[in-house]
Amino acid sequence: MSNSSNPASRNAGPRRVAIVGATGAVGREMVNVLHDRKFPVSELGLFASERSAGKVQETPYGAKTLQAFDADVVKGYDVVLLAVSGDFAKAHAPTLASAGALVIDNSSAFRYDDNIPLIVPEINAHAFQGGGRLIANPNCTTAIAVVALGPLHKAFGLKRVIVSTYQATSGAGAEGMAELEEQTRNQLEGRPVTNSVFRHPIPFNLIPQIDAFQDNGYTKEEMKVTWETRKILGIPDLPLSCTAVRIPTYRAHSEAITIETIQPVTPDAARAVLADAPGVKLVDDPANGVYPMPLTAASQYDVEVGRIRANLVFGDHGLDLFVCGDQLLKGAALNAVQIAELDL
């Protein structure tokens, strides 16, 4: 294992990989994605809370015993994927990275630090070169949006972006999905419907709040989309407004996106760009009922993009589109593993 802080000097060959927060919805998907993508894993360490330590978790690599997190142990790994809280990441990520591990943090703790790369590999893999060993994994809604917005920005230039989201309960982890299922059963059976993960009951409802409200009236989730899209696309002052809404779906986030472009744009030109864009699956045959939906986008790596049309607000410089991507995959675990792959 090298202790160098320069990614370019990493040794080739299989890696020792640690996943911290391995029992959560994102942590479990990280294991699945590593295996599915044949990431060269020489050793896999699954770390979780004291409470989970000693328990056995079934994985594609076989049954694995969970270990309590110990920084001294984890810093010996080559790659550390953090699926933990921002506070936990703040406390440990810099130390692990200084020890030489490539640390990819799924929390928002470091995303807005100018010195720390925030990466969606299809869009700004270049930010990995020359960066340190600590990389931030973006907010799920942002990662899904920029896979489509990046190529459109490169081709036509983004001037304004308006996003309305339709976000799945997986954004609140396995507990969020469980609350949706359990409370939907309760409602259908006439039993009392309660809520603990979400601020209001979620069955057959929607909640136009994700994360805490900021002084400007936006939620932190909405501002994450603005801040992170700007950073990933390298447009520091991009005017972007987001409305983030939780809806009763399980694990794919959808987004209605309206853009104004700097260059003129047509739906056909946009389709041609998106058809060749990595990470994008063009799903745009509306006459035949083909467009992005959670039903088809869930558990898939690619972000579905469709409903592409010239919009009625920005004339020949405007486009509307609809995207849908798996929140746990492109929105979290897949993107983290893709970042790790940049170091191979």
Place this chain on the structure above:
Amino acid sequence: MSNSSNPASRNAGPRRVAIVGATGAVGREMVNVLHDRKFPVSELGLFASERSAGKVQETPYGAKTLQAFDADVVKGYDVVLLAVSGDFAKAHAPTLASAGALVIDNSSAFRYDDNIPLIVPEINAHAFQGGGRLIANPNCTTAIAVVALGPLHKAFGLKRVIVSTYQATSGAGAEGMAELEEQTRNQLEGRPVTNSVFRHPIPFNLIPQIDAFQDNGYTKEEMKVTWETRKILGIPDLPLSCTAVRIPTYRAHSEAITIETIQPVTPDAARAVLADAPGVKLVDDPANGVYPMPLTAASQYDVEVGRIRANLVFGDHGLDLFVCGDQLLKGAALNAVQIAELDL
């Protein structure tokens, strides 16, 4: 009963009211709303298909026997509320109106006819005066949006509008709501999930298509919002783009709305305008988790408006808001009865 075609000359006193399409979700709510608002009903006739004729329907006016539609009978009523298809309305509404009945049609058949008023009473009741006896009731999504957009337009002037909708299954009638419930049960019990009302399975999914696709890539539902908002607000060329999405909720439609205004606008100024706006319930205390939701807006007359904030795209001329209203009430039955009340 007067045969005059001038609304102003109608006799005072109670009215004979016919509801055509009385067995559907909207027709049933029309009966409820007439009773709840103490509309002066001297006689209530419930009309439906041959198939339903003779059946008895429970109503707040007591048990009523359904009659097969007969134009010669229905044209004898003072007020005719049509909750039928556009084709049916086209075939019969003009004749009924010529006979002197005040005909309020919930279909889209006449909404885009320059000679036929399209009315949301809180916004353009003036269009009723001097109009004929046939009045179009707007699309549900439009009716809910303009209750908020009308006062904002009057105060600040609308320059651009972007709408993303979260529409309930009630928009497809009682069958839509039944399909949501039944198929959700199927999914939770591990039985096959099918769809017949909707183009795709709706449980724990969303469908970014409502009504048929037009040549411009928008659905007809989306264009209805554009065309009807322009007509009701009297802004024939208003740039308005809508994305209409069906989500797994029962009967309240929500909409994320971004506007650019002609005059500068602030959230506080907008709140002051909306606090006094008829038909609006300001629900905007986000720190305490208070914002529009189907859970609270369903079965209510007022449209909930909240999440009001200065937006990041149009600077001090921009506003974002979130609205939620009952699709069967303000989106259909309530608005129809309110139009009938203009004639009292």
